[in-house]
Amino acid sequence: MEGESTLRLRVFDLNCWAIRYLSKRRQERVRLIGDTLRRDSFDLVLLQEVWSEQDYSDLRVKLAGYYPFSHYFRSGVIGSGLCVFSRFPILDTLLYQYSLNGYPYMLQHGDWFCGKSVGLPGSRAGIGVGTTAPLLSLSLQLHAEYCREKDAYLPHRLVQAWELAQFIRHTSKAADVVLLGGDLNMHPEDVGIRLLRGWTGLRDAFAEATRFEGCKNGCTLVPNNCFTDSSELLPFPLGIRIDYILYKAVSSFIVKCEELKTTTGPAPGTDIPFSDHEAVMATLLIQRQGQAVGATLGTDEPALADVVTEARTEVSVGLRAAQRQRYSSGRMALLALLLLLLQAAAALGTLAGLGAEQPFPKLSFCLLAFLALGILVLSTGLHLFHTMEVKMLHGTEDQMSMALQALQKRP
């Protein structure tokens, strides 16, 4: 099967959970990841949650001889956490920051501060003699799911999945092979995954693999990983699959997944796993074929229209919630402003000697004014934030409607 014009591409994907001061045994694990990557030479390594640039630099120094090309994507307050190591030259990079990514005031969730994005390194991989294939790989992470029953971030995650799908459609047109690896924070049958796969034509390496080895059902968050919060996995005793390798061939190439593996808890020879997620490793066969194949959608069109409709409905629900929040924060700002104006009028009145005497003690008066000012500043900030949220959700809803129209018009 493997001839002169075949490339066997080995891809490694891992959410490293390397948060400075917060992640357990971080430095030990980063060393372990580096050692493993150096030993099992892959062609392409896509890492997420490498939040510390120092960890990236250490990895780069360690891996320089094996993966001569690498890139770290910077964004947000803390960073994007994304980095890529490659055996092939990275010719170009592009970073796309999702327009919505949680709320700045949800400090305990922290997604907003991360500047979640998709990093796109473009490279060329040699296939056979004298042939190279433009290879577009993407490393990414979507907004986390903190509560499956009442998932307040679903509309944001859907906007991200949609923007990701649109980004892939627009940037992959001249690539031969598109490869995506990352922590999508979605179960395999969630609407966001179906939307992403359907709208881009990307195929799931787990579903397509000829051979599979690893955790049952390809799960990447498993109960027997000592870093996983087992209470989170109570409803899913086998674990869940939220890390994926997806791929497609765009032009005159075909891609097959020969083998997919996941790690299964502790790394060989140690007592700890790489991360709280399991790593996903795929071996892909890329072959040149005779004629070019046009871009295809991943799902047949009536089914895809259903998926887009479902996603649009969820986005509309999010839009209505954002509109309510925009309204109530605006009202709160207005009330605080009124209170401040009233106080100013009272103070001026006293100064001008109109009122007999100051009705409140000075300290309470002053405290009240500061409280009103604080509320005014905070609720104005919130109002601006939710206005942006409404705009982006509305824009995504529009784009989805346009996509549905286009789907319905096709013969």
Place this chain on the structure above:
Amino acid sequence: MEGESTLRLRVFDLNCWAIRYLSKRRQERVRLIGDTLRRDSFDLVLLQEVWSEQDYSDLRVKLAGYYPFSHYFRSGVIGSGLCVFSRFPILDTLLYQYSLNGYPYMLQHGDWFCGKSVGLPGSRAGIGVGTTAPLLSLSLQLHAEYCREKDAYLPHRLVQAWELAQFIRHTSKAADVVLLGGDLNMHPEDVGIRLLRGWTGLRDAFAEATRFEGCKNGCTLVPNNCFTDSSELLPFPLGIRIDYILYKAVSSFIVKCEELKTTTGPAPGTDIPFSDHEAVMATLLIQRQGQAVGATLGTDEPALADVVTEARTEVSVGLRAAQRQRYSSGRMALLALLLLLLQAAAALGTLAGLGAEQPFPKLSFCLLAFLALGILVLSTGLHLFHTMEVKMLHGTEDQMSMALQALQKRP
């Protein structure tokens, strides 16, 4: 010259200056723009600064019979202000928000609130019998220049120009023709324009046009426009050219600019111009040719390397300024926190009866605490903002270095 397989494409581009409550005679001008667009049927209309969705809706209703396809791009607090009207079906849209766009605290400049972006509608234009060409048009506006001598926003505008160029490189690969119209807020010889043209291969319709008619040197901000602030144009008595139509053919097509026009002050039959900017109108001839042409850079490579180096130097200057601001805002936050802690200790001391008596009057003590709290909140916010700014400037500097390496390695 014009045969069966030639498309004559008429493009209209205008910064409409339609800010609710602020722009003079807005509704009258929007009506006038609509009337003109309905009369002089163009193929593609790219508008900027249409900040009110109501204005867009009014235009859409008025133009529905002439331009059946349109799109309004939503982003930021106020919006992106971008909209497109087209005679050709708009198949798909994508919005890319620049990662840097001024400072939220520069309220008087307001760029940050606009969510400046580039809107990309993808359409197919019929060329000859049975042939259609994927046409990628972009409507956009970059950060304004408020003071040419001491332009604090230059690094941000360069990051935007770079991101725009990268966005065009990555999204235009499968298009046949790329068309960009917008207010770039840069003079023709500014480094940002040279970078954009050089790195994408886009050609300037003004420089390429066979015929030109309009304001001298193609200026679009001219002193005899009654809405222009004439003091701004004192150093440039003829005006400046900051609105552009740029284009390129990507695959087996060639594009020529047959004619370029600008408006010259008052619209025909009225006493007012469309906007404080002049409109730019191009007639492009798009022809199919035999063989496909590969993607090309716009400038020869040593010259392009100089331009990228110049841009990178400016970005580095911006990076150092942002690092200084991050440092000083962080220090201010720390000082405010220290003051608050000291006050808390003093208050606790008094409560516990350790001190003989409260050394300050209660009111001043309270005022001081609120002041410290206010400074803490504001400077923490600023610190976070400048941290993001540093990350994005650093990321752009990295990408530019990578581009330079790639340019130097080419044979």
